Amino acid sequence: MGMDIDMLRCTGCKLCQIVCSVANFGENNPKKSGIRIVSRLFTEARYDVIVCDHCGECIDVCPFAAISLDSGVVTIDPELCTNCGICIDACPKGALFTHPEVGHPIKCTLCGECERLCPRGILGALAASTEGEVAD
Amino acid sequence: MYGYAGNILRVDLSCSKVSHEPLTEELVHNYIGGRGFGAYYVYKEVPPGADPYGPANKLVIASGPFAGLLLPSGSKTSISAKSPATGIYGDSNVGGHLAGELKYAGIDAVIVGGKAEAPSYLLIDDDKVEIRGAGHLWGLGAIKTEEVLKEELGDEFQIATIGPAGEKGVVFACINHDFGRQAGRCGMGAVMGSKNLKAVAVRGTRSVPVADIDGLKDVSAVMFRELMANPALKVWQDLGLAQVTTWANSIGALPTRNFRQNFYEAVNGLSGELMKETIVVGDKACFACPMATGKLCKASFRGKTVLVEGPEYETTALIGSNCALGSIEEVAFANYVCDELGLDTISAGNVVAFTMECFEKGIITKDDTGGIEAKFGSLDAFCELAHKIAAREGIGDLLAQGVATAAEAWGEESRRIAIHVKGLEWSGYESRGAPSMMLAYMTCDIGAHHNRAWSVTHDIAVGRDVIKGKAAKVVEFQHVRPLFDCLGVCRLQWVELGLPLEHYARLYPVVTGRDDSWEDLLVKSERIWNLTRAFAVREREDFGRKDDWPPGRFYEEPVPDGPLAGFGITEQDLNTLLDEYYELRGWDVNGRPKEETLTRLGLEDVATELREMGRIL
Structure with missing residues (x-):
């Protein structure tokens, strides 16, 4: 599971960032985004797309057992998370993000909103349920 | 305040003072944002007679209510000031990612006044605002400066910079942002330079409140769905604005050899298709835009290979066909030279083409050019002149003041071929065969720019020789198109992909919680139009009809070749267009707003001021 990304075709529009914040926080704020x-x-002459690939390397390093793998999706439990930042340092993709108003790292929830909206359709294949809805 | 960050940031560079003040309900209600905020503050705070290069001029960098939100291309920042190119109100807008970032940093507009003692840059990092030394950046290219600041501060900062041309006060110096997007027109870069301000860097983490987040999601979902389903989207993604070049040539509108012609026989060398095949290495978009019209290109010339965003249509028209260059790669290289020097490619193309024609006609010689063989088609000449302009060396010092000033120095024969209105060089549509487009250029509030009313397609639709009735379309466009600049959103999705205006009308209440209809917003846009006109009337005792007049070439010479060969427009036609236009606008026969018009638009204070000065009856 996780996103298969054709980064060379990214145009840097950041629609993924803004739709992520609206979908996951109900706010217009690309800094409250998991991508x-x-x-x-x-x-x-290109952009990097940085997003969790749900490899699970952060799970074992969390001292508070706040991170788990559930149906292929790596999830942080905000109740258990102390925002210590150890997972952020451990992430091989650099795909866990902090925000001053959020008490835990922000990461991809595999909600699929960015994939559906990406004008280049580069954010890869998610669950089969989204098939046919991918733009482009 | 929904749709807004809620604050104005004031920066006084003379005393290194920064302060936040709350956005007022009155400002938002009357002027919306973006260019509206610019017009309001420049009229209110820049005193009549102020030196555009002096500390009393204000640079207003303003976002709008649609910027930075989940909707198509809320990416536009308007930058306004008293223009050194025209001496009246000027503004220019830029896409990229700056408009949203300002709002995430809690700011709707930055008003910069005064002058720093030494080269400086402005850092805005949420609530932290600092004026920092820019000694290490002074003299660097505009894009190089952005690269250095990105390295120092991090990629999350959105940065606006000037190049050497802005530092030296070239009247067509632009402001660069996001690796090659520009607020190009009206010399806003020169105003920045006059304040010793090399760059503005912004980063913010805040959310922008909207009145109805579910409503926004619904409307924007429809807008994105319609855009994605449009078969033309793929063409725009593939070719960007470069596709316009061959079309403009086919309708007899492509500026060629200093606007002598509107048809370029060698257009195939400049086509968007050739550009994609030969030099494009990647696509680049502004914030939340599916069109991605920015094209990253690699271009080589005389052993040097450069990476540049562009050229877009305007650059190809004014530097390509207007200077008669031979290939799109040459245009891309010239684009790079202008971008690094911080020169607006539209005015730079005009200035060089004007120089080339004067050289061809013998009005100037190699003695004047400092030895440069300023012939049409020479990229060497283009680059040498561009560098001299940015450094203000030799002939460059005169050319740095634009074609109108250069023509004053070079005499009557050159004046009729200096292609400008109000001191601003003409952008990419030669309009002898398009009367409404001609009127649009004549009456554009900042000088000869196309973006306020791009009506050439109207001329094609209703008849290219038709004069009567054309002014109404120009007025209509002059209200609706600048409204996008107030809202902080790009208009290309409407203009080129036919996204209905109704969607934007539906966005306004869900974003702002205000109940203004689209018609209400158009009245505000008309208010802003009259305010920028009032600025010019207040500024100059003799401002009026003569300032809405095009260069002699356009009514003295018929089109020599191409699809419109033999076509022309007469002085009588031009006067008919203006008469109709002034009447529709509620202006007098000399083009000055009548008191009743200003009063109808809620500009009673402006009417009183102009009446007391004896500027209006």
């Missing part, structure tokens, strides 16, 4: 677009324009 990040990073510009590599100056050197490589």
Whole structure:
């Protein structure tokens, strides 16, 4: 599970970031998002798409057992999380994000909203239920 | 306040003071945002007669209520000031990611006044606002400056910069943002430079409140669905605005050899298709835009290979066909040169083409150009002139003041081929065969720019020789198109992909919680239009009809070749267009707003001021 991303076709529009914040927080705020677009324009003329691939490496490093794997989705339990940041350092993708108003790292919930909206349809195949709804 | 961050940030560079003040209900109700905020503050706070390069000029960087939200391309920042190019109100807008970032940092607009003692940049990091030294950035290219600041501060900062041309006060110096997007027009980069302000860097973490988040989701879902389902979207994603070049040529509108022609026989070398085949290496979008019209290109010239965003249509028209360059790769290279120097490609293309024609006609010689063989078709000449302009060396010092000033120095014969209105060089549509488009250029509030009323398709639809009745369409466009600049949203999705205006009308209440109809918003846009006109009338005792007049070339020379060969427009036609336009606007025969018009639009204070000055009857 997780996203299969064709990063070279990303145009850097950040629609994924804004729809993620609306879907998961009910707010317009691309910084409250489980996905990040990073510009590599100056050197490589491209963007990086940074998002959790649900590899689960963060699960074992969490001292508070706040992270679990459920049906292929790595999830943080905000009740158990102390926002210590150990998982952030351990994530091989750098795909756990902090926000001053949120008491736990923000990560992809595999809700599929970004995949559905991505104008280039590059955010890969998610669950079979979303098939046919992918843009592009 | 829904749809807004709720604050204005004031920066006084003379005394290194920054302060936040709350956005007022009155400002939002009357002026919406973006260009509306710019017009309001520039009229209110820049005193008549102020030197555009002086500390009394204000630079207003303003977002709008749609910016930074989940909707198609809420990406537009308007940057306004008294323009050094025209001496009247000027603004220019830029896409990218700055507009939303300002709001995430809790700010709807930044008003910069004064002048810093030494080169500086403004850092906005949520509530932390600092004026920092920019000694290490001064002299660097506009894009290089952005790269250095991104390295220092991090990629999350959205940054606006100027190049050497802005530092040196070139009247067509632009402001760069996001690796090659520009607020190009009216010399806003020169205003920044005059304040010793090299860059503005912004990062914010806040959410932007909206009145009805579910309503926003519903309306934007429909908008995105319609955009994605439009077969034309793929063409825009593939070619971007570069596809316009061959179309403009086919309708006899492509500026060629300093607007002598509107048809370029070598257009195939400049086509969007060729560009995609030969130099495009990637696509690039502004915030939340499915169109991704930005094209990253690699271009080589004389052993140097550069990476550049662009060229888009305007650059290809004014630097390509207007300077008679041979290939899109040459245009892309020239685009890079202008971007790094911080020159608006539209005005730079005009200035160089004007120089080339004067050189061809013998009005100037190599003695004047400092030895440059300023011939049409020469990329070497383009690059050499661009560097001299940015450095203000030799002929560059004169050309840095635009074609109108250069023509004053070079005499009568050059004046009729200096292609500008109000001191702002003409953008990419030659309009001898498009009377409404001609009127749009003549009456555009900032000078000869197309974006306020792009009505050439109206001329094609109702008849290219028809004069009567054309002004109404121009007025209509001059209200609806700048409304997008107030709302902080790109208009391309409406103009090019036919997204209905009704969607934008439905967005306004769900975003802002206000009950204004689209018609109400158009009245506000008309208010702003009259306010920017009032600025010009207040500024100059003799401002009026003569300032809405195009260069002699357009009514003295018929179109020499191409699909519109033999076509022309007469002085009588131009006067008929203006008469009709002034009448519809409620302005007098000299193009000055009547008191009753200003009063109808809620500008009683402005009417009183202008009447007491004897500027209106």
